[in-house]
Amino acid sequence: MLRLQKLSKTYKTGDQALTAIDLDVPKGQVLALIGPSGAGKSTMIRCINRLVEPTGGAVLLDEVDLTGLGPGRLRKARREMGMIFQEYALVERLTVMENVLSGRLGYVGFWRSFLRRYPQSDVDAAFRLLDRVGLLHMADKRADELSGGQRQRVGICRALIQQPKLLLVDEPTASLDPKTSRQIMRLITELCQERGLAAIINIHDVALAQMFVPRVVGLRLGEIVYDGLPTGLTPDKLTEIYGEEDWEATIEKVEDEEIEAAE
Ligand SMILES: Nc1ncnc2c1ncn2[C@@H]1O[C@H](COP(=O)(O)OP(=O)(O)OP(=O)(O)O)[C@@H](O)[C@H]1O
Numbered sequence: 001m002l003r004l005q006k007l008s009k010t011y012k013t014g015d016q017a018l019t020a021i022d023l024d025v026p027k028g029q030v031l032a033l034i035g036p037s038g039a040g041k042s043t044m045i046r047c048i049n050r051l052v053e054p055t056g057g058a059v060l061l062d063e064v065d066l067t068g069l070g071p072g073r074l075r076k077a078r079r080e081m082g083m084i085f086q087e088y089a090l091v092e093r094l095t096v097m098e099n100v101l102s103g104r105l106g107y108v109g110f111w112r113s114f115l116r117r118y119p120q121s122d123v124d125a126a127f128r129l130l131d132r133v134g135l136l137h138m139a140d141k142r143a144d145e146l147s148g149g150q151r152q153r154v155g156i157c158r159a160l161i162q163q164p165k166l167l168l169v170d171e172p173t174a175s176l177d178p179k180t181s182r183q184i185m186r187l188i189t190e191l192c193q194e195r196g197l198a199a200i201i202n203i204h205d206v207a208l209a210q211m212f213v214p215r216v217v218g219l220r221l222g223e224i225v226y227d228g229l230p231t232g233l234t235p236d237k238l239t240e241i242y243g244e245e246d247w248e249a250t251i252e253k254v255e256d257e258e259i260e261a262a263e
């Protein structure tokens with residue numbers, strides 16, 4: 001469904017953020033992208049929907065190379081890719097409902113959305129999504145009245161109302177407490193399963209990634225140094241990705257949390 005071929009990005013500053021990345025993501029697969037700060041995780045996600053322009057290689061979404069598309073076709077292709085951000089990127093003074101509906105921008109056109117005249121079918125879809133994430137009762141609240149976890153649920157609804165095939169998720173839990181982080185990761189992975197959506201989730205917390213996804217890709221200095229099962233992330237592999245560290249503690253944490261989850 002998504003195929004990266006020799007995807008490369010060198011910023012104008014000369015920073016080579018990605019070096020010839022090859023990656024295949026089948027339909028419906030959720031994977032976690034891990035790696036130290038500066039490894040190129042955000043760059044990779046942003047090159048896929050061309051928020052950042054790649055400097056080499058190809059991004060194929062259902063066989064169409066996005067790197068060659070002009071503005072009109074790029075806009076259409078972007079509808080297929082929902083994005084979820086660490087800082088939620090909500091419009092603070094708008095309501096929860098309006099924020100969710102803004103996900104339809106790529107469909108309804110500028111003036112209609114500016115006048116906030118969304119079709120009833122979009123409003124119905126927004127209510128259904130808010131119900132699914134447990135925020136139906138908050139539809140009329142302003143975004144700035146919500147907690148972090150609630151904001152991220154709105155961010156998730158806004159991405160999903162686009163009816164994407166692929167979710168691009170950049171550090172969805174980095175601003176949240178551990179319990180809320182787990183709830184949000186669970187929600188994202190469940191929704192992907194329900195809707196047959198593929199996702200790439202950038203995440204710093206290795207233990208959290210291991211709990212929820214079937215595939216982990218490790219990035220270091222712009223190159224893939226691990227691609228496999230979460231259980232294959234041995235201390236040696238983690239050292240290869242992150243450098244020297246005491247990984248036994250992380251692995252024990254996963255085991256503890258698995259026991260806790262089973263109880
Ligand atoms: N706009 C930019 N201009 C120049 N260099 C950049 C820009 N954005 C990122 N870089 C560089 O590209 C490399 C990869 O950065 P990127 O933000 O993709 O890493 P990351 O893995 O997402 O890190 P983090 O975990 O801290 O979010 C880094 O060396 C960074 O300094």
Ligand SMILES: [Mg+2]
Nearest residue numbers: 041042043202
């Ligand atoms: Mg980043």
